[in-house]
């Protein structure tokens with residue numbers, strides 16, 4: 009039985025299963041809260057993107073946006089699937105290098121890259137730097153001269169598109185901290201600085217219009233706007249881009265209200281939009297790069313919790329509390345994000361009541377799910393939240409000094425710990441006394 013359209017089964021014991029393993033056994037073995045990934049789903053998501061580009065015979069790089077979930081094991085899997093990698097910080101770059109990710113397949117992002125970050129990128133011979141602002145061009149110019157190196161660069165632009173998504177995860181609109189503005193001439197000024205630079209190979213443009221997007225129209229509009237700019241540069245300077253990076257943002261299913269497209273549909277739409285414009289402009293088809301994060305990791309992961317206290321407020325709301333919350337999943341508190349979940353040890357029992365699932369942080373907004381139909385709930389039940397694979401572990405924090413949970417990979421009936429659970433000693437390890 010597939011559960012609520014999430015890609016997981018219920019086994020003969022009536023327990024939720026992931027990667028061929030009983031979640032109740034995993035909770036016993038590793039404790040809760042626990043992030044668990046079905047690695048075969050990660051692999052399938054990677055393949056959907058890569059295979060579609062191959063089928064369409066288009067040169068492409070699918071760069072996993074590692075901000076969604078970065079760990080050594082995750083980056084190893086993504087590398088095995090032939091993807092490139094998008095990193096946005098020294099920490100993400102460091103993790104990639106620790107995972108032996110091929111540096112030439114790493115793309116470095118960031119709206120405030122430090123000298124140290126840029127130096128690390130240049131020294132490790134990363135494949136590409138996505139330049140975000142004028143200050144960064146100045147720094148890069150200085151550093152590349154002192155290293156006497158040449159590097160591939162894309163220019164990140166903000167096309168001025170308002171995507172239908174939460175304001176905090178919108179990035180391509182004009183009023184954004186990211187990238188050069190296409191409308192007000194900033195992109196033209198950056199072009200002057202980048203193309204013909206003796207230490208820079210200016211490969212093309214990058215844009216990312218936002219996250220959790222469910223339709224292809226806005227990607228097409230973004231492509232139109234990039235080509236408007238490229239057509240201008242072609243007539244003025246005969247510039248021909250080798251690469252167009254159209255970012256990530258492909259939506260996934262968190263709840264029944266989310267209606268994601270198949271991943272291949274996004275690729276097909278992007279390819280046809282770029283092809284059309286390239287033909288019109290009489291230039292060869294550029295390489296298409298994309299940066300999916302959520303759509304690679306999101307639906308592959310679940311979080312397991314143990315149910316503790318319960319509280320009924322007659323006529324108002326029934327609460328059940330679990331042993332994690334906004335420390336391991338910040339998204340409900342930050343974006344009012346909605347999730348679905350089940351009592352994993354009663355996964356095929358009928359719902360008889362509606363409860364709201366609270367975390368254990370000292371914060372009223374620490375609610376994981378509101379108004380969820382569930383069977384009879386008892387203390388000690390294991391509660392599973394679906395689609396927590398992206399921006400769960402990666403946005404985990406230490407509020408109330410909670411240690412970060414462990415991460416387990418499950419695949420074809422085997423499980424493996426890939427991130428250790430933090431201990432209280434880990435939590436205080438950088439504290440110094442003041443006596």
Ligand SMILES: Cc1ncc(COP(=O)(O)O)c(C=O)c1O
Nearest residue numbers: 073216219256257299300301302
């Ligand atoms: C530049 C860039 N690329 C890729 C992503 C990944 O987005 P998503 O996880 O929605 O695919 C983001 C985050 O929104 C981003 O800012």
Ligand SMILES: N[C@@H](CCCC[NH3+])C(=O)O
Nearest residue numbers: 176177179219339398399
């Ligand atoms: N952290 C966001 C997505 C990243 C948006 C910025 N690039 C989320 O959980 O949805």
